[in-house]
Every structure is written in structure tokens, then in C-alpha cells.
Amino acid sequence: MKTILYHSNNSKAFTGFGKHCKNILKYLQKTGKYKIIEFCNGSTWGDPNLKMKPWTCQGSLPNNPALVQELNQNPERARAAGYGGEMIDEAIKTYKPDVYMGVEDIWAFNGFWDRFWWNKINHMIWTTLDSQPILPLALEAAPKTKNFYTWASFAERDMAKAGHDHVKTLHGSIETSDFYRLPDNQRANLKKAFGLEDTYIVGFVFRNQLRKSVPNILDGFKLFKKDCPKAKLLLHTSWSEGWDIARLLKEKDINNSDILTTYYCSSCGHFLVANFAGEKQNCPSCGVKESMSTSNIQHGVNEYQLNHIYNLMDVYCHPFTSGGMEIPIFEAKLTELVTLVTNYSCGEDSCTVESGGLPLEWAEYREPGTQFIKASTYASSIAKQLKKVWQMKPEKRKAMGEKARQFTIDNYSVEVVGKKVEEIIDEMPSIDFDSVEITPEDGQTINLADIVDTEKSIAIVIPGGMNDVLWVNSLIENFKKLYKNYSLYVFTNPQYFDYIEDNPDVYKVLPYSPQIDNPLFLEGYGTIKGAFDMAFFPHHGTQRNLNYIHNRIDKTEFALR
Numbered sequence: 024m025k026t027i028l029y030h031s032n033n034s035k036a037f038t039g040f041g042k043h044c045k046n047i048l049k050y051l052q053k054t055g056k057y058k059i060i061e062f063c064n065g066s067t068w069g070d071p072n073l074k075m076k077p078w079t080c081q082g083s084l085p086n087n088p089a090l091v092q093e094l095n096q097n098p099e100r101a102r103a104a105g106y107g108g109e110m111i112d113e114a115i116k117t118y119k120p121d122v123y124m125g126v127e128d129i130w131a132f133n134g135f136w137d138r139f140w141w142n143k144i145n146h147m148i149w150t151t152l153d154s155q156p157i158l159p160l161a162l163e164a165a166p167k168t169k170n171f172y173t174w175a176s177f178a179e180r181d182m183a184k185a186g187h188d189h190v191k192t193l194h195g196s197i198e199t200s201d202f203y204r205l206p207d208n209q210r211a212n213l214k215k216a217f218g219l220e221d222t223y224i225v226g227f228v229f230r231n232q233l234r235k236s237v238p239n240i241l242d243g244f245k246l247f248k249k250d251c252p253k254a255k256l257l258l259h260t261s262w263s264e265g266w267d268i269a270r271l272l273k274e275k276d277i278n279n280s281d282i283l284t285t286y287y288c289s290s291c292g293h294f295l296v297a298n299f300a301g302e303k304q305n306c307p308s309c310g311v312k313e314s315m316s317t318s319n320i321q322h323g324v325n326e327y328q329l330n331h332i333y334n335l336m337d338v339y340c341h342p343f344t345s346g347g348m349e350i351p352i353f354e355a356k357l358t359e360l361v362t363l364v365t366n367y368s369c370g371e372d373s374c375t376v377e378s379g380g381l382p383l384e385w386a387e388y389r390e391p392g393t394q395f396i397k398a399s400t401y402a403s404s405i406a407k408q409l410k411k412v413w414q415m416k417p418e419k420r421k422a423m424g425e426k427a428r429q430f431t432i433d434n435y436s437v438e439v440v441g442k443k444v445e446e447i448i449d450e451m452p453s454i455d456f457d458s459v460e461i462t463p464e465d466g467q468t469i470n471l472a473d474i475v476d477t478e479k480s481i482a483i484v485i486p487g488g489m490n491d492v493l494w495v496n497s498l499i500e501n502f503k504k505l506y507k508n509y510s511l512y513v514f515t516n517p518q519y520f521d522y523i524e525d526n527p528d529v530y531k532v533l534p535y536s537p538q539i540d541n542p543l544f545l546e547g548y549g550t551i552k553g554a555f556d557m558a559f560f561p562h563h564g565t566q567r568n569l570n571y572i573h574n575r576i577d578k579t580e581f582a583l584r
Contacts, residue, residue: 024056024057025448027120028115028118030083030123031127032044032502034063039195039350040127043126043195043196047126047444052078059078063084064082064083064107066083067081067085068085069082071531079118081118082107083105084106085107094109099490102351106131111135112138112140119349120436122451125148129161133518137516137534141167143460145170145454146168150191151195152175153346154396154397156394165185166187171190171191172192174195174369177368180345195350199437199438201329201330201357204359204428205331205358208320209334217297217335219335222253224334225256226335226339226340228354229260229343231266233265234397237268239274239400243400243404243409244256244406246360246403246511250406254281254413255283257336258282259284259285262299268299277322282298284299284317285317286315286317287315294328294332296335302317303316326438330358333354336360337412338361338409338413339355339360339362339363341355344399345395346368349364350387356373356427357431359425359507360424361379361412362374363380363405363408364381365398368383369447370383377426379427380427381412383405383408385404403426469557471545471553471554479510480509480510480556481509481510481555481558482558484514484515485561491553493522493523495561512532517534542558545558
């Protein structure tokens with residue numbers, strides 16, 4: 024029986040990764056073939072609440088208060104810890120998995136492919152890439168990752184162009200039994216229950232993030248409203264994060280009565296669809312005051328209720344700047360709605376005729392800093408496609424909806440995707456841990472004599488991230504003035520080499536390893552001479568390491584008088 028360490032969002036989280044995690048782990052559990060360990064981001068190592076699952080579950084956050092306090096002083100390291108960076112080695116040593124499956128955004132695994140265990144067990148990255156050009160971190164990971172899967176076909180295509188033909192598409196999973204079209208009379212009664220009879224409802228289900236094109240859909244809806252006066256826009260999202268939707272409505276002169284949202288009671292689980300009237304409303308079902316708020320990732324409707332929300336809609340519209348996989352699109356397809364999707368990124372897979380969708384045209388803009396291509400969906404295209412579906416003959420709309428559902432079942436269902444995962448795992452060999460050592464000491468020792476080839480040398484250790492390396496790079500020239508006769512060796516993670524290796528005052532840039540976090544290893548101690556005269560650790564802000572010894576030969580830049 025193979026042991027699988029599945030690393031992702033908590034399977035109980037109201038997120039795309041969380042839903043997908045639950046789907047895949049339930050499928051694998053039912054096969055009875057595997058021992059499953061869920062290594063979940065957002066939870067703490069040893070959290071007793073994680074025991075309430077049918078498989079072993081462990082948190083990815085450290086539970087050492089002193090370490091947590093130290094992490095909080097280093098934003099880059101704290102971010103990595105949020106994705107399991109501090110505890111993944113411990114998880115590998117504790118559970119000895121045959122297979123490590125990382126199912127997250129690519130930066131969650133930053134540097135994992137350089138860890139001591141990566142090539143000693145079966146490893147798999149299953150990640151969401153959402154923009155062009157492909158994130159450099161993914162291009163760095165691909166040649167070091169035998170099993171590399173992406174959720175959308177555009178990313179597979181672009182990775183192949185970059186020479187990584189082994190990267191394949193493996194879509195995210197949808198529990199297809201949860202979403203289905205209700206009979207027409209039930210749909211009519213549902214609208215009537217919320218006072219929405221004789222309305223034409225445009226729906227958008229999303230987490231309120233800035234990459235979801237809320238201003239664009241509001242502009243498109245306003246144009247469409249001129250042709251279809253009975254139209255209303257249902258935004259199933261939290262109004263407390265991301266876009267200030269209420270403010271946007273005022274700016275765009277859109278009547279609040281034409282905009283609907285979903286309220287959910289955290290006390291009794293009741294939901295209703297109504298115009299937005301602020302958060303913390305009183306629940307009409309249980310009477311608890313201020314218990315109803317718009318649906319969010321902490322408190323939200325269940326799948327049965329969400330299916331009813333989709334069935335209130337007459338058409339589904341999903342404009343976005345980019346995305347690895349937008350799960351609500353496929354939930355909407357399962358309820359046999361014609362789906363309008365921005366024709367970019369993962370949207371390319373779901374806006375085709377074959378998928379029961381229609382494409383939304385867009386203009387390119389570049390994201391500041393990253394230079395990623397992002398899509399700004401044309402309001403005119405949204406209005407045009409909404410009008411097309413509204414005027415579509417019922418039999419054609421019905422045929423498109425049925426095609427949308429079948430497309431999702433054939434390509435995104437838990438059964439189809441889960442079977443592919445099962446086949447991938449079964450092709451991987453089992454690991455004999457009696458003969459394979461997975462501790463960092465088994466052959467991973469750094470021999471400093473092999474890399475230090477100058478008489479006077481100084482080590483500068485700065486693992487990352489990018490901002491830290493750039494900051495140190497700006498100080499190197501002045502540092503060299505203080506230590507003219509010393510060669511400067513910089514240790515950092517390989518993905519940051521480009522930010523410092525062309526500095527003429529740097530003698531060598533070398534890959535960082537946790538082993539060199541020990542100043543005594545670099546500088547020596549007692550009668551043992553170190554390879555370096557001094558070692559500097561600008562990223563250490565505490566006394567965890569003795570990062571101030573420097574063999575007592577360091578200098579002060581400013582003379583004290």
C-alpha cells in the first residue's frame with residue numbers, strides 16, 4: 024500500500040483548491056489502495072481538529088511559538104511557511120511517503136525541488152498557471168520535476184514551447200453529482216420564492232478578488248440592460264473583500280435594485296438572494312441578529328444550496344483577468360447554463376462551442392512588476408453575448424446547456440480526473456525506506472573546500488526572497504570597499520541568481536543550503552579553521568544563530584569620535 028502525502032488547501036476550505044482536495048482524496052480513499060496523509064495549508068502542525076477526517080491530516084504551519092515569532096519578522100519566510108516551507112521536511116521524515124503530491128500555486132513549492140528528499144521519493148506538482156509568459160518559477164521547476172501537471176491546456180502548450188514536453192494537462196476536478204438542472208417548474212418556483220419571477224438573471228459566482236473583472240461585468244450588464252429591461256445581475260460573492268461593489272454601483276450609476284447577492288446565516292445555515300443592504304443582517308429564518316452576511320470562504324452556502332443559486336440564473340457570465348481554473352464555470356455548465364467566459368488563460372478551455380460556451384473578447388494589459396499579460400474583458404462583448412443568449416431560441420439554448428454538462432462530465436468529473444490520478448500513482452514505484460535514507464545528512468553535506476578557492480574570503484548568506492537579494496546587491500559595492508582584499512561569496516537560492524550574479528564585486532554566487540545557516544560551519548570554531556574568514560547573515564534578525572561573531576575581524580564603517 025503506497026503512502027501519499029497530498030499537500031494543498033484544507034479539504035474543508037471553501038476554496039477551489041479545498042474543493043478539489045476533498046474530491047480527489049475521497050476518490051483515492053474509496054479505492055482502498057493507499058494510505059493518505061493530507062498536509063494542509065492554513066492549519067497548524069498537531070492541531071487536534073484535523074483528526075476529524077477519514078484519512079490522516081496534518082497542518083503545514085509550525086506550532087513552535089518562538090519560531091512563529093521569528094517568522095513574523097521576515098515576511099518572505101513567513102509567506103513560505105504559510106505554504107508549508109518550514110514543516111515539509113518534517114512531514115517527509117515523519118510519514119515517509121512513496122508519493123509527494125503538491126497541489127497549489129507554483130510558488131507554494133518554491134525550492135522544494137532542491138530539498139534533500141525530492142529525488143528520493145516520487146514527486147508530483149499539479150499546479151495552476153494562469154498567465155503568459157509562464158511564471159519563471161514554473162520554468163525553473165519543470166526540468167527538476169518528473170511529474171508536472173497543469174490545470175489548463177494553454178499552460179501545457181506554453182511549457183512545451185519552452186522545451187518542457189513532459190508537462191501535461193490534468194484538469195481540476197468537479198463533483199458532478201452536486202450540480203444539475205432543476206425541472207422548469209422548480210426553477211420557476213425558486214424564482215418566485217425570492218420575488219424574482221419575470222426577471223432574466225445574469226449570474227457570476229466568484230471569490231471577490233481583483234483578478235475577477237467586476238467593473239467590466241457591471242459595465243457590460245448596464246449595456247445589456249438597455250435591451251433587456253427585466254435583467255438583474257446576481258453576484259454570489261463576499262462584498263467585504265476585494266472590489267468595493269457598492270461604490271462601483273454608485274460610480275457607474277447602476278440601480279442597486281438591479282443587483283442581487285447571496286446572504287448566508289452563520290447561525291442556522293439559511294440563505295437568501297436579495298439586494299445588498301450591508302453586512303450583518305438579521306436572519307428571517309432563525310431570528311438571530313446580525314448573523315447574515317454575504318457568502319465568504321469562512322461561512323458560505325453548501326453545494327446543495329449553491330446548486331439552487333445556479334438554477335436561479337438564466338445565463339452565466341465569468342469575466343476575469345486570468346485564472347488557473349475557474350471552478351464556478353464548470354459548476355454552472357453542470358446546471359446546463361450557457362457560459363460566457365473570457366477567451367484567455369484557462370478560459371480558452373471553456374468558451375468553445377464544444378464546451379457549451381461563448382467567448383468574451385478582451386484587450387491586453389500588462390501587470391506592473393511581473394509584466395504578465397492580463398485580460399480586460401470588453402463590456403461591449405459581454406453585452407453582445409448576453410443579448411445573443413437572451414434572444415436564442417429555447418431549443419438551441421437547451422442543446423448548448425446539455426452539451427455544456429456533458430463536456431464537464433467527460434473532462435472534469437471526479438471520476439475521470441480521479442482515475443487519471445490513480446493511474447499516475449500506480450505507475451510510480453513503491454519506495455523501500457529500509458534502503459533509502461531521507462534525512463538531509465545522507466550525502467548532502469557541502470564540502471566548502473571544493474567551492475572556496477581564494478585565500479581571503481567572506482560568505483554572505485541571503486536565501487531570499489527577491490527583495491532581500493536586491494537589497495544586499497545594492498550594498499555590495501560599499502561592502503567591498505570595507506574588505507578590499509577579500510573575495511565575496513554569496514549564497515542564495517538559484518532562482519535569485521539573476522539579481523546578483525552580474526555584480527562585479529561578487530566573486531561567486533552559490534546555491535543556498537540550510538547547512539550553511541550555521542555561522543560556525545562557515546567561520547570555524549575552537550581549533551577548527553573555517554573556509555571563510557567571516558560570514559554575514561543579513562536575513563537573520565534574531566539571536567537564533569550567532570550571526571555576529573565574524574572571527575572578531577569585522578569592521579565598523581563609521582569611526583566613532
